[in-house]
Amino acid sequence: MERKINDTFLRAAKGEKTDYVPVWYMRQAGRSQPEYRAIKEKYSLFEITHQPELCAYVTKLPVDQYNNDAAILYKDIMSPLPALGVDVDIKSGIGPVISNPIRSLADVEKLGEINPEEDVPYVLDTIKILTQEQLNVPLIGFAGAPFTLASYMIEGGPSKNYNKTKAFMYAEPKAWFALMDKLSEMTITYVKAQTKAGAKAIQIFDSWVGALNVEDYRVFIKPTMNKIFSSLREENVPLIMFGVGASHLAMEWHDLPLDVVGLDWRLPIKEARERGITKAVQGNLDPAILLAPWEIIEQKAKAILDQGMESSGYIFNLGHGVFPDVNPDTLRRLTAFVHEYSASKLSK
Structure with a gap:
């Protein structure tokens, strides 16, 4: 039986009025948390994601610590690729490294298909544990977008x-x-399995698509x-799009049948609205500001909230995303500030 949850995040994602501005953070699970670092001394990312109880703990930790309005599943965008026959390893200090990169149509044709219940049952089990037993906020499932996945598969690893x-x-x-066809089919199947297991929203990360111009996009x-x-619309959950350095593509995303346009810090929310974005918006404090004195963080967050x-x-x-140098207390304080400041403004 699913638990009753605080749906403020879901209502905001659908463009509805809320009593306060909901908040969650990309890469909120892990990285800067001491409890997570202790776990990482024993287990790799893949090992954590393959243990549903442990993965659920890591996913829920920031919700408990920061009082966020949504959890995002702890895993990597590479998680479904081994099912297709991609030999991927997450190397510390480097990122995903692929030993059999794509070089030809023949390589593409060799790729298999994903059967989530058989290939990534641990992901689905983690979602079920969280949504049926643990969380009182929505769980966001996610997937990497085809361009970003393809970039790793062709380059063989991260690229500048x-x-x-x-x-x-x-x-x-x-x-x-x-x-693109192979990866889109995989994404659709993989995400639908996540929503069936209990994920209440989906974010698609096209992290590196900003490398393309508008025409090529x-x-x-x-x-x-x-x-x-279009296929994920059938799941009746909010759909979010996000990429880095992709402000020039914001209106292209707005055209797609999704609910929320995620913005990085390069495009002010006010300017995005002036360009014609009428859908819900998510963002967009520069994570580097989290290392500044609190007075600066509060000033910058207030300006973003006002917009x-x-x-x-x-x-x-x-x-x-949050990076390892950020003090968890800063995120706790920022969440409280966002809640309190927005509630005071929205109640007037």
């Missing part, structure tokens, strides 16, 4: 410029679109994203 990915996209369009990416979001609260449908978040 995505030259191989773009070259493959331009030079091998048939192979590129075949890869429209040709090579947008049809795939439209297919994904966000000009319209209903606003979720406070960072413009990217």
Whole structure:
């Protein structure tokens, strides 16, 4: 039986009025938490995600510590790729490294399909534990978007410029679109399994798609994203889009059948609204500010909240993820400030 939850985040994601601005943080689970660091001394990321009880604990920890309005499942965007036959390893200090990168249409055609109940049962079990036994806030499931996954699969690991990915996209369009089809089908199947298990919202991370210009996005990416979001609409949960350094694509995302446009810190919320974004917005404090004195954090957060609260449908978040140097007490204090300041403003 599912637990009764605080639905403030879900209502904001649907553009509804709320009594206060809900808040959660990307990469809120782990990284800066001492309890998580102790776990990481014993287990790798993949080992944690393969143990549902432990993974549920890590996912819930920031909700308990910071009083956030949503939890996001602790896992990596690479989690579903081994099911397709991708040999991926998360290397400390580097990130995902793939030993069999995509080089041709033949490589794409060798990729398999995902059966979530067989291939990632631990992910679904973690969701069930959280939503049926533990959380009093919504759980956000997520997936990596096809471009970002493809960038790792083609480059063989992290990249600063995505030259191989773009070259493959331009030079091998048939192979590129075949890869997009494979990854979009995987994403749809994987996400639907998450919502069936109990996830109450979904965020798609296209972390590195900002490397493309608008024209290339429209040709090579947008049809795939439209297919994904159109299919996920059937799940009747809020759908969020986010990428880094992708302000020039914000209106392209707004065109897609999704609910929330996630913004990094480069595009002010006010300017996003002026460009024509009428859907719910999520963001967008620069995470680097979390290392500044509290007076600066409060000043910057207040300015963002004032812009966000000009319209209903606003979720406070960072413009990217929490990083390890951030003091957990800072996030606890920031959450309390967002709740109190927004409640005082919205009650007038």
